[in-house]
Amino acid sequence: MSAPGFDFDHVGNQVPVLENYNTFTTHPILQNTLQAYGGGWAASLATEVGQLMGSHEFQEAGTLANTYLPVLHTHDRFGNRLDTVTYHPSYHQMMAAAIRHQVHSIAWTTKEKGGYLAHSVLSYLKQQIDEGSSCPLTMTFAVVPSLQIAPDIAREWLPLVLSNRYDERHIPYTEKHGVTFGMAMTEPQGGSDVRANITIAQPVGDGVYHITGRKWFCSAPMSDAFLVLAQAPKGLSCFLVPRFIPDGTKNQLRFQRLKDKLGNRSNASGEVEFHGTWGRIIGEEGRGIANIMEMVRHTRLDCAVGSAATLQRALAEAIHHCKHRQTFGKSLLSHPLMQNVLTDLALESAAATTFAMRLAKGFDDAKTDEAALHFTRIATAAGKFWNTKRAVLAMGEIVECLGGNGYVETSILPRLYRDVPVNAIWEGSGNIQALDVLRAMHKEPHSMEALRHYFQQGAQLHPLLTRHLEGLQQLLSRPADYERNARIIVEKMSLAIQAIELIQTSSATVAEMFVQARLRQDRQLTWGALEEMNGWEEVVATVYNGE
Template identity: 75%
Template sequence: MSPQGFDFQHTVNQVPVLDNYNAFTTHTALQNALAAYGGNGFKEQAKTFGALMGSHEMQEAGSLANKNPPLLKTHDRFGNRLDVVEFHPAYHRMMDVSLRHQVHSIAWTARQDGGYLAHSVLSYLKQQIDEGSSCPLTMTFAVVPSLEIEPDIAREWLPLVLSNEYDRRHVPYFEKKGATFGMAMTEPQGGSDVRSNLTFARPKGNGIYQITGRKWFCSAPMSDAFLVLAQAEKGLSCFLLPRFTPDGEKNQLRFQRLKDKLGNRSNASGEVEFHEAWGKIIGEEGRGIANIMEMVRHTRLDCAIGSAATLQRAVAEAIHHCNHRSAFGKKLIHQPLMKNVLADLSLESEAATTLAMRLAKGFDDALLDEEALHFTRIATAIGKFWNTKRAVLAVGEALECIGGNGYVEESVMPRLYRDVPVNAIWEGSGNVQALDVLRAMHKEPASMEALLNYFNKAKGLDGDLSRHLDSLQQLIADTAEQELKARIIVEKMALAIQAIELIAIAPSSVAQLFCESRLSVKRNFTWGTLSGSNSLDEVIARTYSA
């Protein structure tokens, strides 16, 4: 201690780093959803993976991979094209661990046994250490149904896609122990309007085409192969483009640069040119959008899961902080207004997590039930829209709970804050999702019927919910200016699904608090405005309990 009586050697009232914890067993709401939706058979696997994802080693890997982003190496020292992306060892560590634990493959290897639910829980836990490396994992998972459209391609590629070995070597795919996939859909002039794509494909016979053109966003350019959209004689078509041709030559994919992104920095996103690149068509000419949409529908599921995961991680950080930090004579967690904010964020987290896992259950159910298939087709767009929107707002509020220590780069919070918006943009922005729901309402009557049946069965479960559903029905029935009101309709649909599922699987106190705060006429629009304090501790503990 200094002569003046001030201790310069020790800092007090600071919060320990949240690591070396189990991200699954400390999250009651996630455990509850897994059990309620029939996934208890995967509980031990989730518990093991949760401990690994919460470990200091994996938390540090996420940090290092984002501090040391990937680099594009276009040429070797002699001027030969390479087009390789180099990563920090921490990135490869995360990929290796994730593939070995079947994050990408379990949905397909455990079909009809809750495989999608297992995938979603593992993806949820993985997302919490790093957003960027989750991107290639998602696309490798999601590419399976598109590859299955073409039996010859499926026979050649699925064993590599479903392999649980991470093979980072830049060699022809047929020499590898496992493969990862990326995708390249959008172009500079069109963005989400892929029908305006200019990249074209010239047939060479036997389903082989030469692809020429340019893509503005190529996701995961280090992948072994990509799904690509290009114009053929009969219209926009879907193609498989590997990094190496079947004869072992480097394919004519030339990467121009990597994007300098707001977040998602551990992951590479690039601009690419195709110079008569070797490609093989998937399905028929002119069916490109329909064929690649099978992949997109699955990536949208992971967007809803990923946003719920990042939201929960941010709220867990806030709860952890408030459990350790004192102000004005007591722990922050015991300050009534802070408790209200944390409970409100925790309620949002549980609703988002439950919605994401209910979508996963829908994918599982759809393997055996046609109505579940139709329900899931429209509900996925709804869930992707809502979870990605709410997570952006909630992460910002969680950061505020931590204050200045959450705003500095040594904290994980700035990375979460930068990362979370990508899910709202990738695979179709909010407007695209809302318009997809409208399209399904009018062009896929079976999907709308399945959704309305689901809503009708829930009437009478809760007064606020019933009034909400009546209001939603009136909106749907009013066809005037529906496109203008699309977001209002989809928001009400999302809230209704969240309420119904919380009533079904969460404690009644949690479900009632959600309905009162999200569906009633007294609804407020800032966090920390819950009325009544009886269940706040319970709600907080369900999101994170050390």
């Protein structure tokens, strides 16, 4: 018998689901950077994608794809090799929508200036509903410059790579409307040290090789083709390995299992063996690392973009929650300490988004400006390092903003929390990025000259920035300590770039609060420790201004 006067069927003070909103038009800092960096022509497309990605339908698709995970089928019922991966229909729904809206292709096909910027904004919006399906989209986008190294391969494959028709069928690429790409670089004994790879490639004539060995990680094993590193007679080389060889028969890729990963679970990552597998060399023998790095450089851009996107998506949930949730007689957002926490996180999100889009602008500018090309050489590694690390740290604080409601699996936050570390690890973890910056400083002095020039131009924008850059210069004056101080150097570079770009592109309130919060030598290390908060409402609204 129910207690008299108690309504067990009514639950009060619960926050409505954040859905059916436009993830682009409710995000002023993203709109602002698209306009400020020269991609305003893409705003209508971004608005269309933002409306789609914020819809209940696509929010639910992201949930379903991460609930019903990919399944590997190694054999059919008769024992024949299959090596196929099946996905929930929601995964294909997201892939089809993203490809239809040119997430993978617009950087290469548009005649407008700002193609990389448009790609990055669209990728940012897509990333917010699902990390996993963003992986093959990124690799399909990023493979283009590597394929262009081999003109014959490019002529055959690029029309399919750049097609805006998604074709999930497991059939020869010559029969498809469009293709996706994956990659296989690392091996059990080497990991990031790909020079330790022992997979071998034997030439059989006309640029064709037979590859034998195994890979510890093969990203997106359902893809139509992969870039693979293997040891050729003259050294480590890069190969295009399709799922089907030109005569239409299945290539000898044998997938052993799918990885059981922390996050990024809607995306399959597999272990693969090559049994005399057919492949075509890209470029020259012995140039494998340089040739596949053209792909890696572009995927690192997407890592910086993706981390900024996931950070903002989670923060939008927190802001939305704090607007609607009542505690101690008023909304959570009305409490000064919660205001401090959300404002601090909003500064982080605004800076990460701006940094990512500034990198995209650098890729665009590099088409015609050699100095911009040199700038992106270091800045991309720094952005990949900083954005991916900060997002991991911020995510823990964002979950805490929702308390227990953010910790349960029916909330999106646990999935975002698990997803975000992959960008810090994929394409080289933090130490690899920091060492890559040092390598560029040493082997490509023009890249450091371009960065110094950029800093010199920005040094006078704010007294704290001037002092911050003086500290960076002191570190750079001690080459003997470079490796030990590599992370400190990259951190200071990243904060300086963020400050310069926010000062030049965002409101005075956002820029000043960021500089005070991040460049003071006595800055606090916990979130929500801002000393000055004049204009906090404006800062929070720059990253999410929905109801």
